[in-house]
Amino acid sequence: MNDQSSLGISRRGLLGLFAASAIAAAPTYPKAAGFLRGGGDIRRLKMYSPRTGEKIDMIYWIEGDYIKDAVKELTWFMRDWRTNDVKHIDLRTIDIMAASHNLLEVHEPYMLLSGYRSPKTNAMLRSRSGGVAKNSLHLKGQAADLRLASRSVSQMARAAASCRAGGVGRYSGSNFVHMDCGPVRSWGR
Template structure:
């Protein structure tokens, strides 16, 4: 763990093999995320290789958002990548403003792990995650399956699975696929739905929940 001047802790792991790799290194994964990792691995092939997982069509929720705005003077998030083993604990908002340097570190952390391309993550997505972690009452990091996704990667995934949108919000930095140690997927999904701050999809077979800052809607079983 390397201390950073602006309050960031960042541990860099090694990149995994290209996207056709079917496993993650057992020895390089942090023990704290092992249980979530096993669930993720069971479903990885089905999602990325188009194994035919059944996904319900999105249901648009027309009720207005009822979540209170995030007003905490300091907002902190923690992430761990299930692909690269990188860890990031960062204060991205303080003194009434978003920290530009911190946002750059978040962008790097949530880059397209297949190509290394760095996108620009929506600060509202970070606020959604901050609010979600408050509701989940935990300090555990979000375990990240997918953050930013470049068009090339998205096109590849679309060709492999019907469960990947051709105009995915991942390409705009407005979506993230997550799980969390010690919290069931159903609980993460429900608390995200309660926020009514965007789209929420659950992928039970693949072991993660999708959240985004698009229109309020839900899908998945």
Template sequence: MAPPHNPHRRLFLGRGAAVAHAAAAAVLLPKAALASLSEEQDLARRLAFNHLHTHERLALVYAQGEQFIPAALPTLNHFLRDHYSGDVGVMDPDLFHLLHRVRQTLQTQQPFEVISGYRSPHTNETLRTTRGGGVARRSLHMDGKAIDVRLPGVSLSDLRDAAISLRAGGVGYYAREQFVHIDTGRVRSW
């Protein structure tokens, strides 16, 4: 004999199934959320710097994948300001991607030691005329497209070779002065 038809029983079972489904989803969501968080962390692009002239330090996530974090760019511009005059320029954001790729290529998390970032036209001209050469009249430092750096624990020649291998701009090797120039201009090396 079939059980008597009970509409309340069906409603109860239907609601029970919905509750069970919601409970299962609640258990699954944290795992999905964790996976999503892990993917976001994998996409996080980090940079770290020690400025040798201002003695400031900076470590930050400047982008998620290819998307720049808007607040990071002014922070980087200020950090890489002309240390002679205090003038803040606008750095080429592609320079940050290039530096990130250099660190990945070298498999290091060491902070870049900054010798020079942005240079005002006045500072550039002063350095050009008082340093006996070595500073370009139309330096890419004035456009925020160049930086002079080194990496602790990485030889200058390895840093130079890593930057050259990326074929993403200019690379200058200054062994006597102990830095490598990296820029987002045309591909060339000296």
């Protein structure tokens, strides 16, 4: 038996068509181990950018496979908004963000403050603040700075840290959490 129906619709195509309705019924496993607990068979990421006015609500992974066009759209969304420079966003970072969002059990989208940063943008930010790393993982497309109106910095940081998959920075004074796919570590208050 092949995966193509007599109508010419593949199994993957059929899943894509029904993904939006299936997301509400997708199982979550809040007590499972690993950083993707709660990921289910479908992974979704919702964000908006106050800098560009753009919004995204994207299913980017179905049953073990990343959806190439969805990942491309997420990469564009997370570009350096100051320069429009684009760098591929590491899939591990996207997974950490999605898993943390699931663990927080919220429906509101993340506010994306910073995704990829060009060297020019990073240098400019470093000149204005001592809190910007010279070799920031934002330069590699491996980090995001995020905010949720309905959750505290502590709640977001705990969710991200429970993934045990990368760095988590608490920036309570600026009301955001940094998530990255680098070494497991945490900082801030």
